[in-house]
Amino acid sequence: MTSENKIYFYPIWLRIWHGINALGILILIYTGINMQFSSPKFELMNFELAVNLHNISGILITLNYLLFFFGNILTNNHKYYRLKLKGLIKRLNLQIGYYTSGLFKHEQPPFPLSQKRKFNPMQKVSYIITMYFFVPGLIITGLALLFPELIIEKVYSVSGIFMTAVFHASLGFLVSIFLIVHLYVASIGKHPLNNFKSMINGYHDLNGH
Ligand code: HEM
Numbered sequence: 001m002t003s004e005n006k007i008y009f010y011p012i013w014l015r016i017w018h019g020i021n022a023l024g025i026l027i028l029i030y031t032g033i034n035m036q037f038s039s040p041k042f043e044l045m046n047f048e049l050a051v052n053l054h055n056i057s058g059i060l061i062t063l064n065y066l067l068f069f070f071g072n073i074l075t076n077n078h079k080y081y082r083l084k085l086k087g088l089i090k091r092l093n094l095q096i097g098y099y100t101s102g103l104f105k106h107e108q109p110p111f112p113l114s115q116k117r118k119f120n121p122m123q124k125v126s127y128i129i130t131m132y133f134f135v136p137g138l139i140i141t142g143l144a145l146l147f148p149e150l151i152i153e154k155v156y157s158v159s160g161i162f163m164t165a166v167f168h169a170s171l172g173f174l175v176s177i178f179l180i181v182h183l184y185v186a187s188i189g190k191h192p193l194n195n196f197k198s199m200i201n202g203y204h205d206l207n208g209h
Helices: 012-037 047-074 076-081 088-100 121-146 160-186 194-201
Strands: 006-008 203-205
Touching: 012 047, 012 160, 012 194, 047 076, 047 121, 076 121, 088 121, 121 160, 194 203
Parallel strands: none
Antiparallel strands: 006 203
């Protein structure tokens, strides 16, 4: 294969961030489910161990987020996260049409990837929402729960800690849903493993789509 068929989309800093992030989030989901639903009848792992692992992974994910945030600002990668609102609904509809129908009829994708376009519109929107709203929200509410003295005692008559915990668990749920869809979408291509290989070697294979 000639190098024209490959694009270096994932520089090393991005792959390191992504690897730590993926592992950290998986640990957070597993330990979080254990903490949320743990009872004498149901325990995926020792409760105290789950709490400790959750706290450590949460701090790791927070520090790692700085790598994503500043890496994106300081390199060209931020240009792939710029969203043009004009015509967005139309572009999203085209992409949804492809995922729900065109893909199964072996049609060409409406937004083929290129040096200028790393994400299709749905990927772009979901990455922006996840990385700039859900994950920071999880980090802020997680840090607040780690240092509860920082939380307002009562919001109207509801406990501030309770409300923060509800927000934290809800955002955790949304990131879990994102992850399931993310894994499915990443497996779409000529071979289901192509995109996963790209995240390891850095190169996106244009023939793999
Ligand atoms: C087992 C876990 C995961 C696997 C196997 C995985 C796999 C992948 C793959 C193959 C790509 C490149 C193709 C693409 O853009 O779709 C990718 C990109 C990406 N993933 Fe994941 N992912 C995982 C977890 C996560 C999590 C938990 C998040 C965020 C909370 C995340 C956020 C992203 C973002 C933002 C990109 C685009 C990065 C960029 O190029 O700027 N991933 N992932």
